Amino acid sequence: MTTQPIAAPATPLLPSAVSIVRVSGTDLHAFLEPWISLPEPRQAVLRWLCWGGYRERALVLFFPGPGSYTGEDLVEFQVHGNPLLVHRLLEHLASLGIRLAEPGEFTRRSLLNGKQGLLEAEALRDMIAAATDTQLREAQARSGGVPAWLSAARAAIAPWMARAEAAVDYGEEEGIALDLPEMLGGLEPLRRVFRAEQERSRAAGWLRDGIRIALVGRPNAGKSTLFNRLAGEDRAIVTEIPGTTRDVLEVRCEWAGLPLYLFDTAGLRETEDPVERLGVARVAAVLEKVDLILHLIPAADPGPDPEILERLAPFSGKVLELRTFGDQGSESRGGTEYAEKRTVSALTGDLSVLEESLRERFLGGQAPDACLGALASQRQRELLDELVLQLEILYQLPDNPPPEMPASLLQGLWALLLRLTGEDRAEAALDQVFAGFCLGK
Incomplete structure (x- = not known):
């Protein structure tokens, strides 16, 4: 791990009352004290920062x-919120040997210095990126x-794993054997927990990432009314004139505790209107990328339009x-039992x-x-799936297998657990996690 000091803005580069520039590294006194005198630890002190013709009065804090x-010396400069001023300050820090941080590098150093775990770091990244209450x-x-x-x-x-490894190393000499049925019985509660957490994890993944839903149907099928109801605001124009929606409308919202990306589309029909035809043509691209297509059919219609069914x-x-x-x-309504079960009213809110x-x-269900608290990121879900698969293979072993077989599978389970918690710090995995962070975190 490099110990070269790093710096980055910890607040957005926008005009504001205050901007914070954060610096972290080993022995920051050697880099900063030729320029300014650092305050006593954890005390906010006003300092005049002078460099290259600039003179800024800043609040300075020092955390040894x-x-x-980060587990290293850390200094925060609270300056006036002018983006140009922040850029010039970062340039001056670079002249002192303090380079610009990479995305997530502050948190990465915190992880490598034992200040937090990988699961905590991923939760922090997701908290910063969260767009809905859920x-x-x-x-x-x-x-x-x-x-x-x-x-x-x-712990389970x-x-x-210790018994299996002992059977491999000393089984013949010491008569140590591994009782496979006993082991599988002892691991059965863990097997149930893995399956339950796998289900919770899949659900939590949708909460974390959001559900992309397209509303499609013939003109005047109630798409825009439902779109507005789910969005909680009037984003789409609603009239009795068919073909009002000419383009794809998109909104990010939360409804019934579910984070949604909604797409309101032009009514699917043959039309001579060139603008409406462009809107209809764009629907196909939306259908490719969404997770769910809501095909809306007015209750008075006898059934779905065959042409729309062909498109879908x-x-x-x-x-x-x-x-x-x-x-x-x-x-x-269409008079069918299916129609009764699948009927909604955006006007009354009966959804x-x-x-x-x-x-x-x-x-x-x-x-x-x-689902709160379940493993949610793609990395976590994939590793949990591997854990479930590895454990299931253990249950499929033949009777009286060589001890090397269960020992190897148990070692694989242990390695997956270490990767999941971040104790096995594969650089590629860390790069993937911290690429999603902002510069100053």
Whole structure:
């Protein structure tokens, strides 16, 4: 690990009352005290910063290592919030031998210096990026570090791994044998926990990343009304004139505890209007990238439009049909049992069918709050899937296998646990995690 000091703005480079520039490194006195006198630890002191014709009055704080965020000496300069001033200050710090930090490098140094774990760092990244209340609470629920079930998993695996390794090394000489049925019985509670956490993790992944939903249907199928209801604001124009929506409208929102990316699309029909035709043509690109397509069919229609069904055929696995205008009375609905079960009313806000369908499809029927604290990032979910697979292979071993087989699988489980918690610090994995951070964190 390099000990060269690093610097970065810790606040956005926008005109504001105050901007903070953060510096971290080993023995910052040697780099900064030829220029300014550092204050006593953890005391905010006013200093005049003078360099290259600039004269700025700043609030300076000094946090000596290892009792700082990064575990190194850390200095914060609170200056006036002028982006040009911040740039000039960073240039001056570079002349003192303090380079610009890479994205997430402050937190990376904190991790490498033992100030926090990888799971905490990932939760911090997600908390900073959260755009909805659920995403914020989901990230905060993971900020406590290693979950209790992961610590319990390590405690459960360790003694069995020791027995398996002893059977490999000393089995023939000392008569040490591994009782496979006993081991599998002892690990059965862990097996159930892994499966439960895998389900929670998949659901938490949708909460973390958001669900992309496209609203499609014929003109005047109620798409824009539902779009506005879910968004909580009037973003799309709603009229009785068919073809009002000419382009794809997009909004990011939270509804029923679910982070959503909504796409309102032009009504699917053949039209001579050149502008409307462009809007219809853009729908296909949206359907490719979304996670769910809500095919809206007015309750009075006898069934879906065959032409629209043909357009949606390539995406059948992610299409959910909904009957709209449920407020207009059951006598106007298609008359089928299916229509009754899938009817919503954006006008009255009766969207319970939609909420239930989304929870079932993306959260396994769970409420959003039940998923808080579960492993949520793609890296975490992939490693958890590997853990489940590795443990299942252990249960598929034949009777009386050579001890090398369970020993190898248990060692693999242990290695996956270390990778998950960040104790096995593969550089490629760390690069992936910290690439998503801002410069000053």
